[in-house]
Amino acid sequence: MASRHRRGAFPAGAKAAPEAEAAKESVAVAVRFRPLSPREVRRGEKIAWYADGETVARSEQSNLAYAYDRVFGPTTTTRHIYDAVAQYVVNGAMKGINGTIFAYGVTSSGKTHTMHGDQISPGVIPLAVKDIFNIIQETPNREFLLRVSYLEIYNEVVNDLLNPAGQNLRIREDLQGTIVEGIKEEAVLSPLHALSLIAAGEDTN
Numbered sequence: 777m778a779s780r781h782r783r784g785a786f787p788a789g790a791k792a793a794p795e796a797e798a799a800k801e802s803v804a805v806a807v808r809f810r811p812l813s814p815r816e817v818r819r820g821e822k823i824a825w826y827a828d829g830e831t832v833a834r835s836e837q838s839n840l841a842y843a844y845d846r847v848f849g850p851t852t853t854t855r856h857i858y859d860a861v862a863q864y865v866v867n868g869a870m871k872g873i874n875g876t877i878f879a880y881g882v883t884s885s886g887k888t889h890t891m892h893g894d895q896i897s898p899g900v901i902p903l904a905v906k907d908i909f910n911i912i913q914e915t916p917n918r919e920f921l922l923r924v925s926y927l928e929i930y931n932e933v934v935n936d937l938l939n940p941a942g943q944n945l946r947i948r949e950d951l952q953g954t955i956v957e958g959i960k961e962e963a964v965l966s967p968l969h970a971l972s973l974i975a976a977g978e979d980t981n
């Protein structure tokens with residue numbers, strides 16, 4: 777999972793602590809290891825990489841180790857990961873600082889589990905939506921109109937997941953920043969409303 781401007785891994789043993797501090801201001805690259813699935817266990821597969829402390833990913837087999845801003849092991853909850861590396865991006869966004877949170881990994885590595893989650897283990901998206909509405913409620917004398925857009929970029933093509941007609945949209949910059957031309961924006965009034973739009977967008981995908 778990475779947030780804001782991306783920065784890569786750095787060799788274990790490098791100064792991890794100041795990097796992690798700096799991450800609070802700009803970027804955090806965090807690694808999450810999922811547990812082996814029951815199928816993988818049945819097949820006798822073994823864990824190749826594991827979390828060595830809070831910032832190092834290590835492989836005994838290959839004798840390699842890389843340091844990140846944070847490394848989370850298979851028992852870590854998404855809530856914990858959200859609090860550690862995602863919440864500050866959401867808080868920043870509510871103060872007007874652009875922020876991005878994205879998950880990157882091979883198939884079946886746990887991106888959907890981390891970002892969407894389920895009823896038992898809500899993902900980063902529902903946790904962020906809930907936080908945003910809490911922040912709005914706690915802000916006195918401020919009026920917000922929250923709008924949700926949902927797009928997919930695949931093979932360099934931008935499609936609107938809230939509007940089947942919105943295909944191959946153009947991205948351009950104007951005085952307000954980067955905009956996607958013609959993207960549908962829905963005003964949302966509650967966390968449930970926002971999440972139902974996202975779920976609808978998933979269904980059209």
Ligand SMILES: Nc1ncnc2c1ncn2[C@@H]1O[C@H](COP(=O)(O)OP(=O)(O)OP(=O)(O)O)[C@@H](O)[C@H]1O
Pocket residue numbers: 809810811813850881882883884885886887888889890
């Ligand atoms: N931290 C975790 N704890 C328990 N189960 C997990 C965890 N992460 C992922 N899983 C399970 O592993 C499987 C694969 O995860 P998921 O579907 O999130 O991967 P993905 O990266 O989104 O895959 P794809 O790119 O193929 O869509 C799912 O059954 C999911 O429930």
